[in-house]
Amino acid sequence: MFEYDFMQHALIAGGIVALLAGVVGYFLVLRGQTFAGHALSHVGFAGATGAVLIGLSPMGGLIAVTLAGGMAMGYFGDRLQGSDIAIGSVLSLSLGVGMLFLHFYTSYATQATALLFGNVLGVGTDTLWWLGIMALVSLVVLACLARPLLFISLQPELAEAKGVSLRLVSMLFLAIVALATAASVQIVGVLLVFTLMVGPGATAQKLTVRLGPGILLAALIALAETWLGIALAYFTDWPTSFWITALSATAYMLASLQASRNT
Amino acid sequence: MEVLRLDRVTVSFRGRRVLDDVSLTVDQNQFIGVLGPNGAGKTTLMRAILGLIPPDAGKISVLGQSGLRGNPDIGYMPQVRSAGTGQRLCGRDFVAIAHGGHRWGWPRLDKRQWQEIDRALELVDARELARRPLMELSGGQRQRLLLAQALIGSPRLLLLDEPLISLDPRHQHGVIELVRQVSKQLGITVLFSAHELNPLLPAIDQVLYLGHGQLALGTVDEVIQPEVLSRLYGAPIDVVRHNGRIFVMSGEVDVEKEEHYHDV
Numbered sequence: 001m002f003e004y005d006f007m008q009h010a011l012i013a014g015g016i017v018a019l020l021a022g023v024v025g026y027f028l029v030l031r032g033q034t035f036a037g038h039a040l041s042h043v044g045f046a047g048a049t050g051a052v053l054i055g056l057s058p059m060g061g062l063i064a065v066t067l068a069g070g071m072a073m074g075y076f077g078d079r080l081q082g083s084d085i086a087i088g089s090v091l092s093l094s095l096g097v098g099m100l101f102l103h104f105y106t107s108y109a110t111q112a113t114a115l116l117f118g119n120v121l122g123v124g125t126d127t128l129w130w131l132g133i134m135a136l137v138s139l140v141v142l143a144c145l146a147r148p149l150l151f152i153s154l155q156p157e158l159a160e161a162k163g164v165s166l167r168l169v170s171m172l173f174l175a176i177v178a179l180a181t182a183a184s185v186q187i188v189g190v191l192l193v194f195t196l197m198v199g200p201g202a203t204a205q206k207l208t209v210r211l212g213p214g215i216l217l218a219a220l221i222a223l224a225e226t227w228l229g230i231a232l233a234y235f236t237d238w239p240t241s242f243w244i245t246a247l248s249a250t251a252y253m254l255a256s257l258q259a260s261r262n263t
Numbered sequence: 264m265e266v267l268r269l270d271r272v273t274v275s276f277r278g279r280r281v282l283d284d285v286s287l288t289v290d291q292n293q294f295i296g297v298l299g300p301n302g303a304g305k306t307t308l309m310r311a312i313l314g315l316i317p318p319d320a321g322k323i324s325v326l327g328q329s330g331l332r333g334n335p336d337i338g339y340m341p342q343v344r345s346a347g348t349g350q351r352l353c354g355r356d357f358v359a360i361a362h363g364g365h366r367w368g369w370p371r372l373d374k375r376q377w378q379e380i381d382r383a384l385e386l387v388d389a390r391e392l393a394r395r396p397l398m399e400l401s402g403g404q405r406q407r408l409l410l411a412q413a414l415i416g417s418p419r420l421l422l423l424d425e426p427l428i429s430l431d432p433r434h435q436h437g438v439i440e441l442v443r444q445v446s447k448q449l450g451i452t453v454l455f456s457a458h459e460l461n462p463l464l465p466a467i468d469q470v471l472y473l474g475h476g477q478l479a480l481g482t483v484d485e486v487i488q489p490e491v492l493s494r495l496y497g498a499p500i501d502v503v504r505h506n507g508r509i510f511v512m513s514g515e516v517d518v519e520k521e522e523h524y525h526d527v
């Protein structure tokens with residue numbers, strides 16, 4: 001299967017995105033903000049389809065809108081807590097508006113499926129570069145941010161007292177989440193971002209109580225699930241996204257069983 | 264040596280004065296019980312000392328420095344403890360995130376820094392405990408980890424906001440004794456807020472009583488007096504001593520017990 005260009009691209013793109021999503025997802029789960037990833041991908045859908053409609057690249061629209069959404073969520077922060085219904089409405093509206101944009105666009109069906117469920121087997125060289133740059137930038141920023149981010153996640157009042165700006169740190173983190181989300185959409189699509197971002201982080205936290213090993217494990221689990229998913233898709237001809245979600249759910253269930261046996 | 268000084272400090276929220284032109288000085292190596300009814304301003308006082316709430320007037324200085332948020336000389340255990348996030352993390356890593364947590368970068372500690380964490384854990388007798396994830400710990404065990412966390416960075420002033428909350432009397436005693444030992448061992452001054460005076464009596468050097476925007480600082484015998492407390496409560500207060508215990512009464516009601524109804 002390695003002889004085909006499209007498979008090589010898929011494995012490289014999948015690998016890049018998995019590492020990014022796994023690491024970012026670990027922090028997302030730790031912060032109890034998993035909903036944010038889910039929300040950003042939905043908002044991004046409207047951005048991507050809107051960009052297509054006015055003749056721009058869907059990836060550009062996706063990134064721009066998720067970034068704006070992430071920064072806004074970070075800015076309003078605590079005030080968003082408890083407004084599930086408002087957020088839910090915005091999510092549905094974004095999907096609806098996205099569908100409307102697509103309606104005006106001719107090659108409706110392929111675009112829609114690719115955005116909604118991902119299209120890892122159709123990744124071109126351009127996209128590959130984009131993903132690489134996004135992942136690099138996100139991981140570098142995250143590496144600089146990790147200390148205060150953990151501090152504000154676990155001990156916000158103490159962090160504030162030690163001079164950390166809660167707003168700045170959470171805005172920067174959600175900007176990274178936005179980039180990771182936009183990248184994940186390329187692999188598993190808007191609807192299944194949860195699988196790649198949250199699954200591995202949650203699984204890792206069931207398996208180890210240590211921070212460093214947990215982050216590493218999350219990245220490795222995401223990588224394994226993605227590569228295995230792509231390989232299984234190649235051999236079965238079933239959609240990659242299906243296999244990744246199946247692997248992600250299985251891994252989480254096995255980890256939960258293991259964790260409950262240990263206690 | 265002087266650790267803390269408040270010079271005619273006023274702190275208010277939307278025009279309502281929580282601290283109204285108050286002054287005090289605190290020396291080193293003092294264990295001070297901070298008391299007062301709900302809403303008296305115990306938390307506000309601590310947050311003002313930390314530089315999180317700027318005073319409307321007056322000056323707060325800690326070890327000669329004033330207006331400095333993130334003063335490394337102050338250790339802090341906040342009252343509102345965010346339970347829920349990071350519950351699967353082990354206690355040791357949880358404590359360690361406070362070490363240089365305000366600096367940018369990847370959370371890597373070197374050997375010497377880990378030794379510092381372990382020393383703090385040892386001080387509160389939580390080395391073993393700290394291997395377990397937070398979600399498996401009881402309230403009192405968590406309290407010990409939080410205390411270890413507050414001790415990181417060798418603070419000279421420790422602000423503990425209601426460390427006894429949700430602890431039964433036996434564990435309350437354990438925490439008070441622990442704080443007293445640690446503070447005497449390290450020579451640090453502790454402000455320890457609580458809702459009941461009696462459990463603190465054997466341990467504290469002084470009482471800081473807050474109420475009605477005013478405060479009184481001194482030994483138990485100086486502060487727990489009808490005239491002083493009547494001024495702070497804005498109502499006639501009786502002080503009844505019985506079997507080494509002190510009851511602060513307003514009419515027939517024990518005001519400390521009374522508060523607990525409001526707490527729930």
Ligand SMILES: Nc1ncnc2c1ncn2[C@@H]1O[C@H](COP(=O)(O)OP(=O)(O)OP(=O)(O)O)[C@@H](O)[C@H]1O
Binds near residue numbers: 281301303305308
């Ligand atoms: N951020 C805020 N905005 C407006 N008012 C506030 C704020 N924080 C505190 N207050 C008010 O200031 C007063 C003092 O509050 P504070 O939390 O300091 O009391 P406390 O003594 O710690 O009470 P408790 O025993 O309940 O912890 C209260 O009346 C409270 O309503």
Ligand SMILES: [Mg+2]
Binds near residue numbers: 305306307342424
């Ligand atoms: Mg308080």
